[in-house]
Amino acid sequence: MSTVQHEPRPGARRKSPAARAAEIAVAAREIALADGLPGITLRGVAARIGVTPALVSHYQPSMEVLVADTFSAIVAAEIGEVAEELAPCIGPVAALAALIDSLLGPERSSVTAVWLDAWSLGRRNPALAVEVGVQMDAWQAFVADLLRRGVGTGEFTADDTEAVAWLLLGIIDGLNAHGIVRYGHAGSLRGLVRTVAEHELGLAAGVLSHRDPG
Amino acid sequence: MSTVQHEPRPGARRKSPAARAAEIAVAAREIALADGLPGITLRGVAARIGVTPALVSHYQPSMEVLVADTFSAIVAAEIGEVAEELAPCIGPVAALAALIDSLLGPERSSVTAVWLDAWSLGRRNPALAVEVGVQMDAWQAFVADLLRRGVGTGEFTADDTEAVAWLLLGIIDGLNAHGIVRYGHAGSLRGLVRTVAEHELGLAAGVLSHRDPG
DNA sequence: AACCTTGTTGATCATATGATCAATTACCGC
DNA sequence: GCGGTAATTGATCATATGATCAACAAGGTT
Numbered sequence: 397m398s399t400v401q402h403e404p405r406p407g408a409r410r411k412s413p414a415a416r417a418a419e420i421a422v423a424a425r426e427i428a429l430a431d432g433l434p435g436i437t438l439r440g441v442a443a444r445i446g447v448t449p450a451l452v453s454h455y456q457p458s459m460e461v462l463v464a465d466t467f468s469a470i471v472a473a474e475i476g477e478v479a480e481e482l483a484p485c486i487g488p489v490a491a492l493a494a495l496i497d498s499l500l501g502p503e504r505s506s507v508t509a510v511w512l513d514a515w516s517l518g519r520r521n522p523a524l525a526v527e528v529g530v531q532m533d534a535w536q537a538f539v540a541d542l543l544r545r546g547v548g549t550g551e552f553t554a555d556d557t558e559a560v561a562w563l564l565l566g567i568i569d570g571l572n573a574h575g576i577v578r579y580g581h582a583g584s585l586r587g588l589v590r591t592v593a594e595h596e597l598g599l600a601a602g603v604l605s606h607r608d609p610g
Numbered sequence: 611m612s613t614v615q616h617e618p619r620p621g622a623r624r625k626s627p628a629a630r631a632a633e634i635a636v637a638a639r640e641i642a643l644a645d646g647l648p649g650i651t652l653r654g655v656a657a658r659i660g661v662t663p664a665l666v667s668h669y670q671p672s673m674e675v676l677v678a679d680t681f682s683a684i685v686a687a688e689i690g691e692v693a694e695e696l697a698p699c700i701g702p703v704a705a706l707a708a709l710i711d712s713l714l715g716p717e718r719s720s721v722t723a724v725w726l727d728a729w730s731l732g733r734r735n736p737a738l739a740v741e742v743g744v745q746m747d748a749w750q751a752f753v754a755d756l757l758r759r760g761v762g763t764g765e766f767t768a769d770d771t772e773a774v775a776w777l778l779l780g781i782i783d784g785l786n787a788h789g790i791v792r793y794g795h796a797g798s799l800r801g802l803v804r805t806v807a808e809h810e811l812g813l814a815a816g817v818l819s820h821r822d823p824g
Numbered sequence: 825a826a827c828c829t830t831g832t833t834g835a836t837c838a839t840a841t842g843a844t845c846a847a848t849t850a851c852c853g854c
Numbered sequence: 855g856c857g858g859t860a861a862t863t864g865a866t867c868a869t870a871t872g873a874t875c876a877a878c879a880a881g882g883t884t
Contacts, residue, residue: 409880410830410831410832410879410880410881411831412831413830413831416831416832432730432733432734434730434734437870437871437872438871438872438873439870439871439872447832447833448832448833448834449872449873450832450833450834450835450873450874450875451831451832451833453872453873453874454831454832454874458872458873459871459872459873460872509730509733512726512729512730513730515726515730515787515790515791516646516648516723516726516727516729516730516731517730518790518791519646519723519790520646520648525791528791529791529792532788532791532792533792556798556802558795559795559798559799559802560802562785562788562795562799563781563785563799563802563803563806565784565788566781566784566785566787566788566799567777567780567781567784568784569784569787569788570779570780570781570782570783570784570785570787571776571777571780571784573729573780573783573784573787574746574776574779574780574783576729576732576733577729577732577739577742577743577746578743578746578747581772581773581776584770584773585773585776585777585780588770588773588774588777588810589777591810592777592806592809592810595806595809595810596802596805596806596809623850624849624850624851624860624861624862625861626861627860627861630861630862651840651841651842652841652842652843653840653841653842661862661863662862662863662864663842663843664843664844664845664862664863664864664865665861665862665863667842667843667844668844668861668862672842672843673841673842673843674842
């Protein structure tokens with residue numbers, strides 16, 4: 397259904413182990429974003445890169461691990477992208493506003509779906525469970541760092557930045573999960589989340605709603 | 611691993627269709643709470659009630675539907691239990707405090723896991739997707755009603771009770787999802803959620819933290 | 825150009841799932 | 855007690871999954 401080569405023809409192009417491993421990782425990532433983590437299957441990945449299932453199996457200790465690694469890669473990339481997006485922001489206030497806007501945007505729905513898959517699958521996939529914990533901690537550290545900087549400049553006020561970081565992430569994850577089922581009220585909720593952040597960080601009302609009317 | 615009869619012996623006790631259907635529903639519910647929605651399998655349910663897989667299949671249009679119905683039953687029961695729990699509370703403030711306490715408690719983790727399974731599975735199970743939407747709306751209606759009552763008595767202040775209801779549920783769902791992976795910081799977060807609720811509903815600080823130090 | 829390392833395949837297992845259907849037999853009504 | 859309805863079974867399909875391994879062949883090395 398796209399520009400991927402199917403049909404493994406005999407004697408497929410030989411590639412270096414590193415290149416092939418990378419190819420598999422990319423395919424798994426694309427599949428996960430399109431069809432969710434459960435879509436990562438031996439035959440699915442193989443078909444996408446025009447190769448035998450046996451080859452994919454050959455490059456992976458187990459599918460569980462490939463799923464865990466793929467989740468990890470997707471979320472790590474997500475954090476990286478968001479960090480890059482916040483880089484141009486001058487000051488913690490602008491950065492926080494951008495963070496909330498970005499994380500609550502509809503374009504993140506595929507990543508949100510991956511998170512939901514991971515929370516669900518994590519109970520039966522130990523490797524994935526570990527990775528989920530690691531990535532949650534990474535996100536929390538990222539947000540907590542932003543908050544700490546804001547407290548440092550005196551712009552934010554918070555007793556427990558660690559907890560507030562967890563709170564903000566919880567709000568975002570919860571509302572994004574809801575958004576997968578009921579897209580409707582995203583608009584008014586975004587504004588509400590900004591308000592919550594303002595309240596919990598001792599900001600003046602409206603500070604986080606610069607130009608966006610949402 | 612419990613007091614359920616396995617081993618379907620030839621000529622198992624005959625039951626009325628209604629009784630058998632109920633038995634299947636109960637078994638599915640127990641399995642879901644113990645092993646998650648994906649644990650609801652033809653053979654799994656059959657084994658639990660000491661019956662052939664064919665019989666379970668005979669009573670259900672499809673497993674997808676049984677999963678959807680089971681989810682619906684679990685969540686409906688959840689709402690009912692919580693509603694009952696809030697009944698003795700005098701006034702919306704006490705009710706809201708009890709609601710937050712109850713919903714963020716560690717004893718809800720199995721139900722939270724079911725929610726996560728449902729959000730994940732819903733993408734591939736249309737019947738379940740519908741049921742997830744319905745139950746989310748039911749929860750939102752329940753909370754919104756509580757908020758509206760509070761606004762009515764003048765105890766709460768909120769422009770958009772519908773949106774605040776979604777917000778509260780989003781916070782709770784998100785933090786509960788986190789709690790499945792990282793149980794640790796539940797304590798401080800519960801207090802933080804109370805604070806958020808106080809802020810967003812125009813309540814005095816600490817009003818929602820009656821006796822519980824959290 | 826021959827060789828040999830090793831990336832790749834084809835065939836095959838083992839398992840788990842949902843689903844169907846004729847045959848059986850338990851139980852209710854007469 | 856007998857008979858017939860229908861709840862239940864046993865056997866069987868079809869499919870999807872992960873995994874393994876001997877055999878093949880592509881491509882760099884000599």
